[in-house]
Amino acid sequence: MSARILPIAFTAVLVTAVSLTAIPSASSAQKKVVTPKAGAACKKSGQTSAGLVCALDAGKLKWQAAPTSTVAAPTTAATTKEEGGDKKLVVACGAQEDWCQALTKAFEKKSGIKTSFVRLSSGETVARLGASKSNPEFDVWHGGPSDGFEVAGRNGLIEPYVSPNAAVIPASYKSPTGMWTGVYIGVLGFCSNTSTLRKINASIPRSWNEILSPKFKGQFAMSHPSTSGTAYTALWTMTQVYGSEDAAIDYFKSLNPNVFQYTKSGITPGQMAGRGEIATGLIFSHDCLKFREEGLSDLVVSFPGEGTGYEIGGLGMIKNAKNQSAAKQYIDWALTAEAQEIPPTVRSYQIPTNPNAKVSDRAVKLSDVKLINYDDQKAGAAKSALTKRFDAEVANAPR
Amino acid sequence: MTQLPAKQSSNQSTNQSAATRSSQDLHLRGIVKEFPGSTGVVRAVDSVDLDIEAGEFLTLLGPSGCGKTTMLRMIAGFEDPTSGSIFLGDQNIGALPANRRPMAMVFQNYALFPHLSVAGNVSYGLKIQKRSKPEIAESVEMALMTMNLNGLADRDPHQLSGGQQQRVALARAMVMKPDVLLFDEPLSNLDAKLRVHMRNEIRDLQQRMGITSIYVTHDQEEAMALSDRIVVMNKGRVEQVGTPGELYLTPSTVFVADFLGTANFLDVRVESFGGDWAKVSVFGETKEVRAHPDAQSSAQRVLMVRPEALTVAAVDEATANATVLSASYLGARAELRLESQEGELIAVTSDPEPDQMPRAGDPVLVSFDGARTYLLPN
């Protein structure tokens, strides 16, 4: 008898397993497509972006005049296309996992389109888009610094789409060619642990030079530009602050003895600071705030007075996307104030690009920060070479 | 037992192309088996021709490595001959896989399925043939009864004694009613007494059922006790085929003479030949002995003298032609090692008196009975 049990058991396991595989696809097929309401979300597009521009002026930024040419086609265009009705949408998401989850879920709920995502760093995204160019596995790329989008655009991995809702977004927050549109602003800052600072007898750093102090020896961390957009933003920021690539590389060389670790991921230094492993990490300030909210309560955000860089979180459509109408629908939606007010619910306090979106009072006030005029075109163009230089001259330099 | 269903009953598909008659002759033609070895190809079996009659009990006898087990495994279908054919009746079964040959094998280590009970083991083959349940139950019960295994049906093999395990292995093979039963040294794991007992049982059973049987062993006594005929093998070749008596009394080679029983080989001078006899001079006298047909043409010859053919008498030194090296008292007989001018001899005497055993160094007179000797080519 015993000899019989085995094959039966195998079959049982296999059948169960196979039916398990089949379930999700079956259930997703049964879902009805809810009529999209993108048109409604676009109503605000007529309004000006005056509010945001004012705020930015206070932040001492010199913005170009918003070119009206990028203002979108009538909203109806988007709605008619949607009748094609993709049932599925795949997002390459460059922000944090819970951010991605919250946004895709909200979209799925609103549109009825089954939306899945995978969280990828910007390097990884470019990599994977390149690999599956002929048969794209993603439809939309959402989140992550815009330089990555520039690279992808130059490589023909994403294609321009000017959403009707992009009209409301200030011109400096979107690609002039419509290749990408900004969804949030994140400002680079120091993320410090107050009790560790006390231990090493240092005050909260407020300049790039301060962290060169020997007090910070082994107490500072940043990510590595070859894996993290955050670090590259820092690298390019220093290029602009000090005026040349050489000067920036020299700065990081002198910072090197203080650097405890170059992390793979952009936000890890904040976590390390929060744990008290190091005193200060260089990360986007909103990520630092998120860590503090999640329990690393000793953290404090500060900004270098010489000026700091920022990222524009991008949003773009993948070239030859399989679900183009859904992708457009998603992009239209993600630019609305409604969508941009979601991140604070998962403790992400970037500054929304849509001037009509409510800015969380926990978010960094741009008026408190001196921002450099981050030239993302140039930054994107210099990325590969500069990163290689960093890799060769700074990060892997044996200590 | 005779009510057991035959292996080739009509409701099973596996054996249809196999022989459908119950007992048939087995013929081996030009069987060669080569194995790749470390120093090139090794010939385990070398051009063997053999004919086995239906119902016959044939033993393959030889020292280890002589190819007898390989022969058996080729017959069973576990090995493919390098060349040569095997016929059952007039059907070439060389292309039949082992499981479709109407044969059943009894293994040296019994090879009982440890995960099945005694009944499970015995019924295994019948279940494969998809016999009906009542039929299987009946056959198994009969087989167990025949093998004196009543009441052990639900035991696990490891709960049985060696002899019982051997019986289960036999029952498992017998219940298949095979055309040919194959035995691969089945008794070698048993102790001496049980071995004798079991070989009698095997012989009785085989006689009763009349199944053609091929038996492999290196034990010449077992071979002689069991067999209708014995095939003596050496280095992959057949040395001689014959009945136990033929092999013992008229071996055709020194190897056979030496392998079956004990033999003294004397270098003798041949005075004259007369067909199947010869006049030889040995121990200072001339005797007429039986001779192998090839002995006359052979350049060298030896005289085989069985130990029991030697007569040893205690004499004084003057008349002695040998001295005693050692003497062993074995109950029913005594074994003497002697030093003679012809070399060292072994003699056996029956009904010895334990307190009158010769001692080492005793002078003795050795003579022999010409009838139990045989002149061999060397």
Place this chain on the structure above:
Amino acid sequence: MAQRTSVLVDSLEVVAPTKRKRSWGLRLGGLVPVSVLLVGLLFPLFRIFVHVLDDETWPKLTGFFSQEVNRQTVFHTMELGVLVGFFGVVVAFLFAYVQTQLDVPGKRILHLIALLPIVSPPFAVATAVIVLFGRNGMLSSQLLGITHDIYGLDGLTLVLVLSFFPVVYMNLLGMMQRLDPALVEAAKNLGAGQFTVLRTVTLPLLVPGFASGFLLLFVEAIADLANPLVLGGNYTVLSSRAYIAITGEYDLGTGAILSLMLVVPALSVFLLQRVISNRKSVVTVTGKPSGSPQYLTGWAKWPPYVVGVAICTLIVTIYATVIAGAFTRVLGVNNEFTLDHARYIFSGVGSEAMFDTLRLALIATPIAGLLGMVLSWMIVRKLGRSRGAVDFLSMMGIGIPGTVLGIAFLLSFRNPTKLFGVTVLPAFAGGSTFLSGSLAIGLMFLIRSVPASVRSGVGALQQIHPSIEEASTSLGATDTVTFRRVTIPLIRPALISGLSFGFARSMTTLSPIVFLVTPDTKIMTSQILGEVDGGRFGNAFAFCCVLIVFVAVVLGLIRLIVGDGALRRTKKRTSPTPKKLVPTPQTAGQI
């Protein structure tokens, strides 16, 4: 020759022997596993080599060693491998020694604790170690006031030794248990004291076990990705470099070169390890052990015991940290109780990943078990000259570092494979393919699980006399029927051990699948990577707990479905594997 020639004989001609036809079941049964290995293992590796040879990559390879950074990375990798190998064997021997030579309390508990790390999700040990022993660790800094830098070589060595030593421990334990006490008695009889016996008899007999354990740990250590990512600090090793080259820079060429650098030492060490462990150990030859083991006496038994207990305490502390970390806000910083992490991982993506992983592992495990059993049957029973090749091929799945295999899959299965313009293999890795890439992940699980099954299967089959299967054949069963009705029931304990190991491995594997996850097929370990990356250790710990529970439950189910009952009968004569969920010594030696 006395012939009783029948009438027929003269008409019987000698014909060339007809090759017997093997049953289709066997042919197919043999073809399937071998082709799975060819497609899933040899072909991807081949693609790596081809990739390295292309015009763009070749110069990078030739210039590889001219760069100080690269030389150092290679050196780091080897250094780590050697240290983990050495200390791993020391710890493993210590535990085996305590089990077999010492009469001390709580041995059974020590044994069980030592086996815990077999089910260790990636990152669990490393993150727990950061929480406990980091610069601001709960134990190191907060309790003892030490600020030691755990990131780097020492931390990595600690974590890797703790994660991988159990397998070697099982192997050495098996060897020491089979060590014939008569040998020790003989030595004592000849006047040797207990230390002399240890030095002159016991240790020399274990040398093959030490060597094979060392090499095994070496391969595991240089292949590991998760720990260097979290705990490596600036100590860069090949696997993390390769990972970063691919994910960060999308430099497949560099990835392939680094893979090659990793594959060469890994495969050669793997080969060496096989040669050593295949050589029949003197210990196993002795057959039935006689006499009873004698325990070490006097004060000498306490130091190893104390060290053993200390390591066990560490292991327990680490696992406790994982559990505690899952239910506190930020363990070590803010120890407030919370269910947020649990809530987070059970909502949305987390639960999707759980079920995707579980589903794929549940599909891959039984298939791997079956393939493994068929392969080991072929290796032990059916194959002639090709035996060595198939054996090596089927074990290669663990000899090749996971990162390398992952990269190789990426290179091979992202796009359809074409031969003379004809698609011979459609693309099946990546989100846009059929079943959104889960085929590639499933295949990876399969490839990585097969070796465990093969090793235990081969071990079990070698102990079952071939005549048992021949008996079945002789009674009319085809090869397939024999395999099903005789072989499988007999090697059931090995099957359980193979299935359990394969499943645990699939569930906890990270490095090979991290490149293969897609939006619709998410794998828990890569989610854990994301959480650890994002600094949310709490979520990572919660995932680890779930993973451990999954593995424990499924291992229990495997025993229920496949196991027991029938085991009772097999145990005396043929049971080659103890009825444990843990690997048999011979299994363990190869994993």
